[in-house]
Amino acid sequence: MKETLALIDQILDEHNGIHQDLHGLERVSSDLDALVELQSDKTKGYFVARSLDDKGEGLRQWQDALEAIDKGLRAHFQREETSLLEAFQKHGNAELASALDTLLREHDDLRNRVAKLRKDAADLAAGGLRVEVWEANGWGMKANIDKIRSLIEAHASNEQRLLNTLRSELQQA
Numbered sequence: 328m329k330e331t332l333a334l335i336d337q338i339l340d341e342h343n344g345i346h347q348d349l350h351g352l353e354r355v356s357s358d359l360d361a362l363v364e365l366q367s368d369k370t371k372g373y374f375v376a377r378s379l380d381d382k383g384e385g386l387r388q389w390q391d392a393l394e395a396i397d398k399g400l401r402a403h404f405q406r407e408e409t410s411l412l413e414a415f416q417k418h419g420n421a422e423l424a425s426a427l428d429t430l431l432r433e434h435d436d437l438r439n440r441v442a443k444l445r446k447d448a449a450d451l452a453a454g455g456l457r458v459e460v461w462e463a464n465g466w467g468m469k470a471n472i473d474k475i476r477s478l479i480e481a482h483a484s485n486e487q488r489l490l491n492t493l494r495s496e497l498q499q500a
Contacts, residue, residue, distance in 0.1 A: 338411060341406075348399065349479060353476055386451060387452070396441070397441050397445060404434045414493075415493065419493055430482065437482065444472065447464055
């Protein structure tokens with residue numbers, strides 16, 4: 328039982344870290360919005376290499392942040408899909424296990440959304456896009472970040488309620 332309570336605490340802590348990482352990525356995207364609004368010549372150069380000498384450092388940093396988020400989400404989802412599922416099957420009732428199963432099915436959608444965002448970033452980094460296409464893709468990526476953050480926050484909120492219910496039941500036992 329102690330292991331399950333520790334697992335619940337770990338998963339809830341991971342939710343906070345994922346939330347902070349996503350907001351950090353969103354802030355970088357908002358900085359891009361500000362540069363675009365100011366029509367700065369630095370905008371495209373910051374995120375996409377303009378020449379062989381320009382390394383597109385901003386986009387690479389953004390991709391690194393997204394990769395870290397993806398890696399963290401994958402590890403988190405794996406923990407939920409294995410250890411947490413086992414804990415719910417062992418200590419929870421059928422209703423709790425069913426609710427967890429519903430939440431676990433959301434993981435594939437979230438993984439696919441992050442993968443799409445990573446592909447879009449790689450396409451931008453490859454260069455060769457007309458400025459109109461680059462800007463449209465950039466705005467699309469920002470919208471996707473906003474949507475992913477929103478979905479993950481709703482998902483984590485539902486999980487938190489479920490985890491707190493299991494915690495309460497375990498502590499009463």
